[in-house]
Amino acid sequence: MNYLRAQLEDDAADAISGLPLTNATYEQSIKLLKERYGQNEVIINAHYTSLMDLPVSSSQTASLRKNYDLIEKHLRSLEALGENIESKIIVS
16 A cells, blocks of 8 residues: 555545555555546557557667567557457557
8 A cells, every 4th residue: 555655646646545554445545546547448549549650760770679669568558458459450
């Protein structure tokens, strides 16, 4: 619970403020945060949009590596959210 509180800022921190530092309130805190911020469809759409809006890479290794890392980040996030990253749309 201490670690969770330390990672939150602004509205997210306010959402769980006042809850005691116990194991039971950790579960309650996660539930509250998921209810408020766990909009999976919005998050999924944002990842797809980011993939479609990637900047064009130059032929420089650093630029290619940066885009590769961005693509991997979005694909890992989509997979964690239950999306099939092996679909034909993603592959294309």
